[in-house]
Amino acid sequence: MDPIILAYIGLALMVALSGVGSAYGVTIAGNATIGALKKNEEAFGSYMILTAMPGSQGLYGFGGFFILGTGDILNLDITWLQSGGIFGAGLLLGLVGLFSAIRQGQVCANGIAGIGAGYDVFGRTLILAVFPELYAIVAFAAAFLIKGLIV
Amino acid sequence: MIVPMKKYSFLIYHKDYVEFLDRLRDVGVLHVIEKQTGEIEDENLRNNYGYVNQLNATIKFLKRRNIDQEPEIEGKDGMVILEELQGIENERESNLQKLAVLKKDILTLEPWGDFSISDIRRLKSHGLTIRFWITSASKFKEEWLSEYNLEVITESGGQKYFIIIQQEDEKIEIDAEEVRLPESSLSELNEQYRDTHQIIKKSDDVLDLYAKKYIPLLEKTRDDIIQTIDYEKVILSTEKQAEDKLMLLEGWVPVDKEKDLLDFLDKKGILYVQSKPGKDDKIPIKLKNTWFARLFEPIGKLYSLPNYSEIDLTPFFAPFFMLFFGFCLGDAGYGLLFVIIATFVKRKIKPELKSLLTLVQFLGISTVIMGILTGTLFGIPLFETNLPVYSDIQRQFQKRNTDINQQMFNWALMLGAIQIIYGMFLRAFNKIKQFGFRYSISTFGWIIALLSAGLIYIAGKGQNTDILLIAGYIMFSFGGVMVLFFNSPDKNILINFGLGIYDVYSMLTSLIGDLLSYIRLFALGVSSAILGFVFNEIAIGMSPDIPVLKQIVFLIIILFGHGINIFMATLGSFVHPMRLTFVEFYKNAGFSGGGKEYKPFKK
Numbered sequence: 001m002d003p004i005i006l007a008y009i010g011l012a013l014m015v016a017l018s019g020v021g022s023a024y025g026v027t028i029a030g031n032a033t034i035g036a037l038k039k040n041e042e043a044f045g046s047y048m049i050l051t052a053m054p055g056s057q058g059l060y061g062f063g064g065f066f067i068l069g070t071g072d073i074l075n076l077d078i079t080w081l082q083s084g085g086i087f088g089a090g091l092l093l094g095l096v097g098l099f100s101a102i103r104q105g106q107v108c109a110n111g112i113a114g115i116g117a118g119y120d121v122f123g124r125t126l127i128l129a130v131f132p133e134l135y136a137i138v139a140f141a142a143a144f145l146i147k148g149l150i151v
Numbered sequence: 152m153i154v155p156m157k158k159y160s161f162l163i164y165h166k167d168y169v170e171f172l173d174r175l176r177d178v179g180v181l182h183v184i185e186k187q188t189g190e191i192e193d194e195n196l197r198n199n200y201g202y203v204n205q206l207n208a209t210i211k212f213l214k215r216r217n218i219d220q221e222p223e224i225e226g227k228d229g230m231v232i233l234e235e236l237q238g239i240e241n242e243r244e245s246n247l248q249k250l251a252v253l254k255k256d257i258l259t260l261e262p263w264g265d266f267s268i269s270d271i272r273r274l275k276s277h278g279l280t281i282r283f284w285i286t287s288a289s290k291f292k293e294e295w296l297s298e299y300n301l302e303v304i305t306e307s308g309g310q311k312y313f314i315i316i317q318q319e320d321e322k323i324e325i326d327a328e329e330v331r332l333p334e335s336s337l338s339e340l341n342e343q344y345r346d347t348h349q350i351i352k353k354s355d356d357v358l359d360l361y362a363k364k365y366i367p368l369l370e371k372t373r374d375d376i377i378q379t380i381d382y383e384k385v386i387l388s389t390e391k392q393a394e395d396k397l398m399l400l401e402g403w404v405p406v407d408k409e410k411d412l413l414d415f416l417d418k419k420g421i422l423y424v425q426s427k428p429g430k431d432d433k434i435p436i437k438l439k440n441t442w443f444a445r446l447f448e449p450i451g452k453l454y455s456l457p458n459y460s461e462i463d464l465t466p467f468f469a470p471f472f473m474l475f476f477g478f479c480l481g482d483a484g485y486g487l488l489f490v491i492i493a494t495f496v497k498r499k500i501k502p503e504l505k506s507l508l509t510l511v512q513f514l515g516i517s518t519v520i521m522g523i524l525t526g527t528l529f530g531i532p533l534f535e536t537n538l539p540v541y542s543d544i545q546r547q548f549q550k551r552n553t554d555i556n557q558q559m560f561n562w563a564l565m566l567g568a569i570q571i572i573y574g575m576f577l578r579a580f581n582k583i584k585q586f587g588f589r590y591s592i593s594t595f596g597w598i599i600a601l602l603s604a605g606l607i608y609i610a611g612k613g614q615n616t617d618i619l620l621i622a623g624y625i626m627f628s629f630g631g632v633m634v635l636f637f638n639s640p641d642k643n644i645l646i647n648f649g650l651g652i653y654d655v656y657s658m659l660t661s662l663i664g665d666l667l668s669y670i671r672l673f674a675l676g677v678s679s680a681i682l683g684f685v686f687n688e689i690a691i692g693m694s695p696d697i698p699v700l701k702q703i704v705f706l707i708i709i710l711f712g713h714g715i716n717i718f719m720a721t722l723g724s725f726v727h728p729m730r731l732t733f734v735e736f737y738k739n740a741g742f743s744g745g746g747k748e749y750k751p752f753k754k
Binding site: 148 | 215554556670671673674675677678681682685688689715719722723726727729730
């Protein structure tokens with residue numbers, strides 16, 4: 001097996017898993033929004049912002065792809081070290097992005113439901129939603145640092 | 152700092168009480184000690200709360216109609232207007248429902264056309280019942296036409312609508328759905344629909360009229376009721392003494408406002424007792440800080456006000472918060488945007504929001520500085536360019552086999568260590584303030600032990616540092632003794648030792664966790680810089696080679712990308728330093744919190 005295969009599997013995991021996570025996350029929040037709109041139509045702006053929050057993990061996955069998937073090393077001469085690094089980075093960012101986005105979506109959905117029920121919880125939900133995001137950020141930073149180690 | 156408070160108790164003759172309360176409200180400095188019971192039980196108070204909610208809802212509803220205002224306040228009673236509006240709204244609601252039912256009936260009747268119900272009734276009185284059926288075209292059987300007096304009325308959407316004229320007791324057995332039609336004819340229903348629609352439109356016009364004239368009146372009525380609520384709450388908090396002939400009222404006054412109150416009391420000859428706060432009193436908190444720390448008070452309030460006996464930590468976390476925000480956002484370009492926009496908006500905004508914008512300016516300045524230090528400008532990595540200072544420093548980095556990111560990692564941990572030790576100093580001083588010097592010895596011991604451990608580590612790495620090393624070890628032992636044997640001054644030495652060992656274990660684990668938590672500063676700082684860089688690359692890479700289109704696509708991607716990045720990164724840069732302040736810093740500073748805000752009884 002050529003090492004380049006491992007590298008591309010890693011990149012696929014990175015973009016796919018974090019993208020799937022974001023898709024699930026925004027869907028969970030979006031479903032809550034539709035329910036909340038039935039009770040309180042005016043707060044749609046808040047619902048929209050909270051629904052958009054879990055979307056950032058997909059962005060991190062894509063950003064990670066841009067950092068690791070572009071450049072000179074992705075060719076048939078890639079070493080096992082480099083492709084292993086890319087695979088590792090892809091796996092870590094993909095997995096963390098997947099689960100943190102889904103869970104962040106659940107936090108946001110609860111906040112949206114709360115606003116729909118008439119409680120003033122937008123600001124605090126925003127604060128709480130940032131906490132799962134931190135781990136995706138840390139994973140993104142780790143992926144970036146791996147790039148520094150393998151070129 | 153927390154403004155010192157004094158407790159005042161007043162004894163007023165019941166006949167003079169109302170006037171006393173009015174004058175007291177004018178002075179506006181007493182924070183009344185509220186009795187817990189009685190507030191919810193009082194019907195009057197509950198009603199007033201209800202009115203305030205109703206007024207708020209109605210004002211919001213009227214404002215949404217977006218009509219130009221021509222206020223009319225004279226000679227009208229806000230509560231009467233509220234009642235009228237509620238009546239109009241209820242009627243409108245029921246009319247809307249009626250409209251919905253009519254619509255449904257019209258849709259049911261439409262396929263059958265406009266026929267007269269009285270004709271149907273007349274036929275029935277002669278023994279002929281007209282029954283209405285629907286079935287799908289595929290289920291319709293042609294033999295029914297000969298079996299029964301069947302007439303197909305219409306066919307639509309794959310469904311056949313037909314009637315059967317039933318004679319006397321004729322049996323009808325077919326596989327179709329019989330429908331019950333409304334009692335009115337189609338033209339009657341349509342007329343009713345039009346009429347109801349007109350009524351609703353008229354009530355909309357009336358509501359617009361109310362929206363034009365009465366919003367300020369409703370707002371004034373609501374504010375008056377809120378004043379009344381405050382008044383009633385004070386009355387409820389008054390204790391009646393001497394067979395209800397004397398009123399006892401207690402409250403807190405900040406010492407800087409004491410003179411106003413004393414002038415009033417002496418002028419009116421009112422009997423009062425003044426006392427210092429006791430240990431078990433729940434004293435309200437009024438903060439007094441320099442203009443800089445005051446900008447950060449709203450952030451502190453998001454978590455909790457300090458309790459009366461401890462130090463207000465706002466001036467101590469303020470500079471750290473500013474620094475951490477800048478570190479996390481870390482892009483000189485974004486910081487510059489904040490400063491410029493905040494300066495511009497500040498001129499046009501109402502006074503209450505000015506301090507918020509000043510805070511934004513400071514956070515922006517901090518971001519610019521940190522952006523320059525970490526070498527990021529709108530996502531451009533300055534250390535990888537050929538700029539004068541940056542390229543020199545980059546060469547130095549490369550000589551030592553490191554880079555700016557590695558330095559940022561170290562800085563994040565160092566800032567964390569500094570804030571933690573700073574917090575421990577504050578805890579020591581807090582202990583001195585609350586309990587006396589003996590109780591602070593073990594905290595100082597920890598500080599000494601940690602600093603000397605750091606010294607030993609640094610000395611171990613250098614050369615010719617034997618003296619420093621020895622000094623470090625001595626200080627460490629000294630600190631260790633303080634921790635192990637002085638943590639509980641009022642217990643004997645063996646218990647102190649036991650508790651000391653436990654203290655070492657719990658402190659070490661929590662310190663490691665706390666220190667590592669500061670890595671988030673590095674992670675956030677690096678990620679916002681990288682994302683900016685990535686969007687720049689995407690914009691360059693994806694813009695086509697066609698002259699004008701290239702610039703447009705580039706601009707769109709840049710604006711969109713950096714826009715998202717600014718939003719997400721700012722949110723993170725605000726929330727995570729806040730978390731570091733409220734969890735790591737407050738914990739190490741021994742903050743307990745739970746203070747209640749100072750809310751004086753005033754107009």
